[in-house]
Amino acid sequence: MERTDDLGALVFRLGRRLxxxxxxxxxxxxxxxxxxxxxxxxxxxxxxxxAALAASIGADKTRLIPVLDELQRRGLIDREPDxxxxxxxxxxxxxxxxxxxxxxxxxxxxxxxxxxxxxPAEDREAFLRTVAALAPR
Amino acid sequence: MERTDDLGALVFRLGRRLxxxxxxxxxxxxxxxxxxxxxxxxxxxxxxxxAALAASIGADKTRLIPVLDELQRRGLIDREPDxxxxxxxxxxxxxxxxxxxxxxxxxxxxxxxxxxxxxPAEDREAFLRTVAALAPR
DNA sequence: TATTGTTATACTCTATAACTATA
DNA sequence: TATAGTTATAGAGTATAACAATA
Numbered sequence: 001m002e003r004t005d006d007l008g009a010l011v012f013r014l015g016r017r018l019x020x021x022x023x024x025x026x027x028x029x030x031x032x033x034x035x036x037x038x039x040x041x042x043x044x045x046x047x048x049x050x051a052a053l054a055a056s057i058g059a060d061k062t063r064l065i066p067v068l069d070e071l072q073r074r075g076l077i078d079r080e081p082d083x084x085x086x087x088x089x090x091x092x093x094x095x096x097x098x099x100x101x102x103x104x105x106x107x108x109x110x111x112x113x114x115x116x117x118x119x120p121a122e123d124r125e126a127f128l129r130t131v132a133a134l135a136p137r
Numbered sequence: 138m139e140r141t142d143d144l145g146a147l148v149f150r151l152g153r154r155l156x157x158x159x160x161x162x163x164x165x166x167x168x169x170x171x172x173x174x175x176x177x178x179x180x181x182x183x184x185x186x187x188a189a190l191a192a193s194i195g196a197d198k199t200r201l202i203p204v205l206d207e208l209q210r211r212g213l214i215d216r217e218p219d220x221x222x223x224x225x226x227x228x229x230x231x232x233x234x235x236x237x238x239x240x241x242x243x244x245x246x247x248x249x250x251x252x253x254x255x256x257p258a259e260d261r262e263a264f265l266r267t268v269a270a271l272a273p274r
Numbered sequence: 275t276a277t278t279g280t281t282a283t284a285c286t287c288t289a290t291a292a293c294t295a296t297a
Numbered sequence: 298t299a300t301a302g303t304t305a306t307a308g309a310g311t312a313t314a315a316c317a318a319t320a
Contacts, residue, residue, distance in 0.1 A: 003265065005177075006242065007268070008158075010268045010272040011148060011272075012152055013272040014268060015145070016273070017272070018148055021145075022145055040143070051300095051301070059288095061302080061303095062289075065304085085301090086301095087296045088296095088302085089301080109143070123267045126260040126263035127268070128144070129260060130256050130261070130263075131151060132142065134252060135142075187278075188277095188279085197313095198279080199279090199312075200312080202280065222277095224279070225278060225279085226278080
């Protein structure tokens with residue numbers, strides 16, 4: 001298949017399109033993209049350190065701190081010192097956090113489905129399979 | 138197909154992976170990603186205004202100026218006032234600019250092929266077709 | 275008065291390094 | 298002395314608004 005545009009440029013533009021779709025949804029729930037990423041990661045499984053969480057979502061540990069402060073303040077995550085080693089913070093999502101995450105994710109999935117509706121079902125399957133295979137982590 | 142990760146997150150991560158692959162290539166040629174994007178756009182077709190160029194690559198017109206200054210200084214682009222309307226700058230790529238762009242693009246394509254080699258040929262075709270269809274512009 | 279390009283400025287995002295508290 | 302987390306700071310990237318030149 002002869003390619004006219006670089007794959008990087010295409011992926012970059014698609015990423016921007018998806019972000020533009022997500023932005024109003026996140027804004028409505030008053031959450032940043034990173035806050036949503038944290039909720040996604042912690043909904044998947046709790047973590048024992050902030051550094052591990054940062055690594056798992058590809059963020060710097062220092063720029064996660066205000067995000068965690070805010071999520072904790074709003075009661076969306078649990079964050080408490082490990083009694084066994086009080087340097088580390090045990091992290092998890094609260095029931096309310098899981099609820100908020102679920103409702104945002106449902107809206108985002110609907111937006112994605114709308115975008116994906118433009119391509120034939122077979123291509124869509126192969127596309128999703130391939131993106132998942134090529135994306136790190 | 139049930140999706141575990143959000144499509145946005147997958148595309149974001151793949152974009153970062155592609156950028157990481159491209160970065161050393163661009164650095165070797167001492168060009169920024171935006172400079173390369175400008176060369177790509179102008180290689181495709183010359184443009185009559187900087188604003189049109191900025192819009193075509195999804196950049197702000199003000200942040201393109203230092204990029205154009207540098208590309209012009211290095212003789213990779215032509216940039217001259219239109220005699221018919223001296224407010225506008227006619228933009229085009231020079232022979233040297235086309236040569237540089239071609240050699241960078243070849244390296245980037247090779248890197249992309251290496252990444253794409255991990256997926257079966259049928260999926261690859263559908264994937265490329267779909268990314269191109271979903272990416273704006 | 276409107277438009278193109280430019281400059282100056284401010285703002286956001288991000289990373290680096292220094293600091294604290296625990297071990 | 299090493300590690301987890303935090304704070305302070307600086308740097309890059311980006312956008313906003315004011316400005317100059319031309320129409």
